[in-house]
Amino acid sequence: MQSDNKTAAILVIGDEILSGRTREGNAHHLASVLTAVGIDLREIRVVADEQPLIVEAIRALDSSLGGRYDLLFTSGGIGPTHDDVTADSVAEAFGTGIEMNEEALAVMRARWEARGMPVTGNRMRMARIPLGAKLIPNKFSAAPGFHLGNTYVMAGVPEVFRAMVDAILPDLPTGRPVVSESIDVNRGESDVAEDLQQVALAYPDLSLGSYPWHREGSYGTMLVVRGLDGARVAAAMTDLRQRIGL
Amino acid sequence: MQSDNKTAAILVIGDEILSGRTREGNAHHLASVLTAVGIDLREIRVVADEQPLIVEAIRALDSSLGGRYDLLFTSGGIGPTHDDVTADSVAEAFGTGIEMNEEALAVMRARWEARGMPVTGNRMRMARIPLGAKLIPNKFSAAPGFHLGNTYVMAGVPEVFRAMVDAILPDLPTGRPVVSESIDVNRGESDVAEDLQQVALAYPDLSLGSYPWHREGSYGTMLVVRGLDGARVAAAMTDLRQRIGL
Structure with a gap:
C-alpha cells in the first residue's frame, strides 16, 4: 500500500518494558491514533534508559537528523529522577544545549503553588528543555513535553502521554486515513x-x-x-x- | 547494571501491531522470561511485513551477522499466506537458500493426516525453511519455527509463540537472573x-x-x-x- 502519507516511528524509552515489568501501551495507543489520521507508522523501537542508545535511535529515526522517518514520537524518560535522560539525549542528538526553560518553569510553578507543593531542584529538573524546542502542554500534571526537529518528546505515564498526544494532534501533518x-x-x-x-x-x-x-x-x-x-x-x-x- | 549475561533483542514482524489493530504481547511475555533466566533484553523493534525491512533489522540485531546483540528472537510472519515473508527474509539476511524442509514437512503431514486435513500448497509453504537452520518444535499447531545463527524465528500467534519459547528455553545461554x-x-x-x-x-x-x-x-x-x-x-x-x- 503506497501513499503520500507521512511516515512515522515511535521510540519507547524504558527499562521497565525491557524487563517485562510493564506491558507497553503508549505505542499501541498512538498507533491507533496515527492510523486514524493518515500517518503511516512504520517502526516501533524500545530501548533502555541510556543516553548513547537514545541518541543513536533518535538520529536513526528522525529525518531532520538524516534518519528514516518523517516524524518521530518518543515516550518516557522525561520525569524528575536521575534515570530520566531523554531530554539530555535529545539535546545531544540535535547538537544543541539544554537549559531551564522559563515558560515550562512558570507553568509548573503555578501548579505547585496552587497545590502548596514546595519547589525542589528535582521538580525543576523537569523544566530542563533543549534549546530551540517548542513545549507540548500537559493538562494532566503540568510538566511539559517538547518538540524539536521532527521529534515529539512525550511522557511515559499513560495518562500524560495521552494528554500530550491530544495536544499535538491538531498540528500534525495528517494524510488520508487508512x-x-x-x-x-x-x-x-x-x-x-x-x-x-x-x-x-x-x-x-x-x-x-x-x-x-x-x-x-x-x-x-x-x-x-x-x-x-x-x-x-x-x-x-x-x-x-x-x-x-x- | 553491568553483567556477563548475554544480550538480546526481539524483532516483532507485524503490520497489525503498527496499525494499532493488535496490542503486542509476545515481546512482553518473552521479556519476563529472559529476565527470569538471566538474559539481558536490550531492544525491541517492530517492523512491517516487508522483506527489505526485516532483512535489515536482522542484520542490525544478530551478532553472528555483525549486529549488536548476542541473541535475536523474532515473532510473526511465518504463516501460510502471501504476506508471511519472515523465512525468506532470514534466508536473505544470512545469504543462504530456502527449501522445503523434509523434517518439517513430515511433522506437519502427520498432524494434517491425523485430522483429515488436505495437504495444500499453502500449508506446505510453512515447511519452507532456510538451509542450515535447526527446527523449533511447535506443540500447539505443528508448523515449526527455526534457529539460524543467533536468530530464533517464532510464530506470532500468542499460543504458538509461547510454545516455541518453552521449546528453546533449555538450550539458551542463560546467566545470572536479575x-x-x-x-x-x-x-x-x-x-x-x-x-x-x-x-x-x-x-x-x-x-x-x-x-x-x-x-x-x-x-x-x-x-x-x-x-x-x-x-x-x-x-x-x-x-x-x-x-x-x-
Whole structure:
C-alpha cells in the first residue's frame, strides 16, 4: 500500500518494558491514533534508559537528523529522577544545549503553588528543555513535553502521554486515513491463503492480512483488507467473500 | 547494571501491531522470561511485513551477522499466506537458500493426516525453511519455527509463540537472573527523586527506577531496585526505605 502519507516511528524509552515489568501501551495507543489520521507508522523501537542508545535511535529515526522517518514520537524518560535522560539525549542528538526553560518553569510553578507543593531542584529538573524546542502542554500534571526537529518528546505515564498526544494532534501533518474492513472466518489460515493471495494480486494497491486465532479449542482466521480508497477496499472484500463462499 | 549475561533483542514482524489493530504481547511475555533466566533484553523493534525491512533489522540485531546483540528472537510472519515473508527474509539476511524442509514437512503431514486435513500448497509453504537452520518444535499447531545463527524465528500467534519459547528455553545461554525488589510509596516521583539518586550513587552496581502512577484521583510512585546480587539489592532497598522514612 503506497501513499503520500507521512511516515512515522515511535521510540519507547524504558527499562521497565525491557524487563517485562510493564506491558507497553503508549505505542499501541498512538498507533491507533496515527492510523486514524493518515500517518503511516512504520517502526516501533524500545530501548533502555541510556543516553548513547537514545541518541543513536533518535538520529536513526528522525529525518531532520538524516534518519528514516518523517516524524518521530518518543515516550518516557522525561520525569524528575536521575534515570530520566531523554531530554539530555535529545539535546545531544540535535547538537544543541539544554537549559531551564522559563515558560515550562512558570507553568509548573503555578501548579505547585496552587497545590502548596514546595519547589525542589528535582521538580525543576523537569523544566530542563533543549534549546530551540517548542513545549507540548500537559493538562494532566503540568510538566511539559517538547518538540524539536521532527521529534515529539512525550511522557511515559499513560495518562500524560495521552494528554500530550491530544495536544499535538491538531498540528500534525495528517494524510488520508487508512480504511479497513475485516471478516472473521471459521477456517484455518492455510485454508484461505490461496483465495487471499488471488485477491491481493488483483488489488495491488491494497494491503491484505490474515490473523489466525485460537480460543477454547476453537479456531479461525480474521481477514483484513486495508487501503486508502474505501470503494476499492469494499470491492476487494466482496471479491474475497465470494471466493471463500461467504 | 553491568553483567556477563548475554544480550538480546526481539524483532516483532507485524503490520497489525503498527496499525494499532493488535496490542503486542509476545515481546512482553518473552521479556519476563529472559529476565527470569538471566538474559539481558536490550531492544525491541517492530517492523512491517516487508522483506527489505526485516532483512535489515536482522542484520542490525544478530551478532553472528555483525549486529549488536548476542541473541535475536523474532515473532510473526511465518504463516501460510502471501504476506508471511519472515523465512525468506532470514534466508536473505544470512545469504543462504530456502527449501522445503523434509523434517518439517513430515511433522506437519502427520498432524494434517491425523485430522483429515488436505495437504495444500499453502500449508506446505510453512515447511519452507532456510538451509542450515535447526527446527523449533511447535506443540500447539505443528508448523515449526527455526534457529539460524543467533536468530530464533517464532510464530506470532500468542499460543504458538509461547510454545516455541518453552521449546528453546533449555538450550539458551542463560546467566545470572536479575533480582528485583520494589516498594510503592504514596508520594509524587519528584518527592522521592533526591533519595533515589543518593541510593543510586551509593550502589553503582544496581539499577534504580521510579514509576509514577495515577489512579482515580490518587497517585504514588513505585520504586524498583534491580541487580544481580540479592544481598546488595536488599541492602539498597533498606537504605532507600530509611531515607524515605518508611
